[in-house]
Amino acid sequence: MPNPTAAMLVIGDEILSGRTRDANMHYLAGQLTEIGIDLKEVRVVSDDRDAIVAAVKALSVRYADVFTSGGIGPTHDDITADCIAAAFGAHIDVRDDARALLQAHYDRSGQELNEARLRMARIPDGADLIDNPVSTAPGFSLGNVHVMAGVPSVFKAMVASVLPKLTGGAPLLSRTLRLMKGEGDIAGPLGQFAQDFPDLSVGSYPFQKDGVYGSNVVVRGSDAAALDTAMAALEATFAA
Amino acid sequence: MPNPTAAMLVIGDEILSGRTRDANMHYLAGQLTEIGIDLKEVRVVSDDRDAIVAAVKALSVRYADVFTSGGIGPTHDDITADCIAAAFGAHIDVRDDARALLQAHYDRSGQELNEARLRMARIPDGADLIDNPVSTAPGFSLGNVHVMAGVPSVFKAMVASVLPKLTGGAPLLSRTLRLMKGEGDIAGPLGQFAQDFPDLSVGSYPFQKDGVYGSNVVVRGSDAAALDTAMAALEATFAA
Numbered sequence: 001m002p003n004p005t006a007a008m009l010v011i012g013d014e015i016l017s018g019r020t021r022d023a024n025m026h027y028l029a030g031q032l033t034e035i036g037i038d039l040k041e042v043r044v045v046s047d048d049r050d051a052i053v054a055a056v057k058a059l060s061v062r063y064a065d066v067f068t069s070g071g072i073g074p075t076h077d078d079i080t081a082d083c084i085a086a087a088f089g090a091h092i093d094v095r096d097d098a099r100a101l102l103q104a105h106y107d108r109s110g111q112e113l114n115e116a117r118l119r120m121a122r123i124p125d126g127a128d129l130i131d132n133p134v135s136t137a138p139g140f141s142l143g144n145v146h147v148m149a150g151v152p153s154v155f156k157a158m159v160a161s162v163l164p165k166l167t168g169g170a171p172l173l174s175r176t177l178r179l180m181k182g183e184g185d186i187a188g189p190l191g192q193f194a195q196d197f198p199d200l201s202v203g204s205y206p207f208q209k210d211g212v213y214g215s216n217v218v219v220r221g222s223d224a225a226a227l228d229t230a231m232a233a234l235e236a237t238f239a240a
Numbered sequence: 241m242p243n244p245t246a247a248m249l250v251i252g253d254e255i256l257s258g259r260t261r262d263a264n265m266h267y268l269a270g271q272l273t274e275i276g277i278d279l280k281e282v283r284v285v286s287d288d289r290d291a292i293v294a295a296v297k298a299l300s301v302r303y304a305d306v307f308t309s310g311g312i313g314p315t316h317d318d319i320t321a322d323c324i325a326a327a328f329g330a331h332i333d334v335r336d337d338a339r340a341l342l343q344a345h346y347d348r349s350g351q352e353l354n355e356a357r358l359r360m361a362r363i364p365d366g367a368d369l370i371d372n373p374v375s376t377a378p379g380f381s382l383g384n385v386h387v388m389a390g391v392p393s394v395f396k397a398m399v400a401s402v403l404p405k406l407t408g409g410a411p412l413l414s415r416t417l418r419l420m421k422g423e424g425d426i427a428g429p430l431g432q433f434a435q436d437f438p439d440l441s442v443g444s445y446p447f448q449k450d451g452v453y454g455s456n457v458v459v460r461g462s463d464a465a466a467l468d469t470a471m472a473a474l475e476a477t478f479a480a
Contacts, residue, residue: 013443016279017412018270019458020445025284030258039256041291044265044282047443051281074424075444076431116427151446172257184314187356191316203253203287204315205260206391218259 003038003169003222007059010044011052011070011080012150024069024155031159035168036222037065047071052083060087060145065166067159070150072139074116081140084147085124095123098138105136131161170222175231179238182206182213189237190217197230199223243278243409243462247299250284251292251310251320252390264309264395271399275408276462277305287311292323300327300385305406307399310390312379314356321380324387325364335363338378345376371401410462415471419478422446422453429477430457437470439463 071080130139311320
């Protein structure tokens with residue numbers, strides 16, 4: 001059975017302007033691979049209502065799960081929650097359960113739960129809250145879309161809250177053969193190898209070290225025995 | 241006049257599996273901002289023909305320019321050039337001008353221009369070659385799509401070859417005000433500030449330093465005088 005599929009939607013002008021380098025995509029990709037969910041597509045869009053709604057609609061019908069990062073803080077440009085609600089036609093307002101979490105948090109820290117902070121309690125009807133052990137303001141899951149913060153430490157904590165609830169497939173295993181040959185020298189036999197093992201995915205990633213070209217050949221699959229067989233064949237091919 | 245728009249398409253299973261962390265998106269974003277082209281969307285897709293063709297079609301009709309990275313090497317999974325040709329309905333085969341570049345390169349280095357390497361001379365009819373001063377194998381521009389390598393050093397060199405040919409708008413200037421206040425404390429006045437200066441883009445990016453919450457408020461626009469006026473107003477707002 002093929003693995004479940006997923007997509008990610010990164011929301012934020014700061015990524016697209018080059019001001020901030022996104023870290024969440026790489027983190028989520030690694031986490032999903034570990035539990036056997038195939039990340040098939042990532043989109044990055046700006047803090048623009050139409051762009052966010054259109055991307056959520058397109059991705060949520062195409063993939064089993066969608067993960068978003070960014071745009072759920074207290075400021076005027078944090079519009080993700082309202083956009084997700086719009087994409088699903090759900091009603092959204094400050095919700096009592098989220099407000100109670102924030103109230104307790106700001107009571108503890110002696111800060112005011114002002115109007116801006118209360119925006120972080122805007123949760124669509126029907127959504128399940130995602131726990132935020134770092135800074136309390138929750139994310140949420142609505143339908144198959146999991147809405148999380150952009151701040152990397154909070155994003156990671158929310159991913160840890162969400163992933164155990166999802167059913168992954170077989171974890172993807174990978175084996176690497178490091179060759180001190182350029183891609184152009186290995187591409188012929190490597191193409192043949194990929195044809196010989198159609199159930200495995202075969203990639204080649206060039207590098208340069210001390211002026212010499214090399215390639216890491218990465219073979220991926222979920223069957224450890226099949227991978228062992230393939231790697232033995234691969235080593236024999238290039239040992240010649 | 242609004243700035244020209246652009247999108248980027250990153251092609252590669254290695255990014256989506258979490259094996260490799262993409263570096264090209266952040267680099268291109270910064271370069272485009274400098275010359276006044278607005279990067280509006282990025283997509284990352286796997287080495288899959290249908291996914292690549294669909295993304296190229298969607299992005300090339302929506303944005304003035306599209307930049308791709310990845311999938312133009314010599315191995316069996318390098319299918320980008322053929323996918324771009326398919327998206328535009330263009331014929332593709334080994335082209336004499338690209339072959340001549342590769343032949344001269346491999347003659348110099350005493351390596352064989354074998355069948356795999358010759359794949360890198362597959363260029364669609366009507367495309368302009370993009371110079372690759374790092375490793376010779378060219379990228380190409382077809383219509384408004386600029387096809388470049390995924391290896392970061394080569395990607396950067398190709399970006400440097402392409403950007404001077406594009407007409408940018410007014411470079412986007414940005415000013416930052418660093419406040420040692422959390423977003424929840426500044427969001428109210430900041431929303432008012434954003435309304436007062438509708439021609440500028442106002443973003444707020446939280447950070448934590450030594451356990452204290454702070455926010456970088458970034459104001460962006462192409463008119464330096466307008467930015468100066470706005471920053472003075474912003475400083476006055478938070479000096480109180």
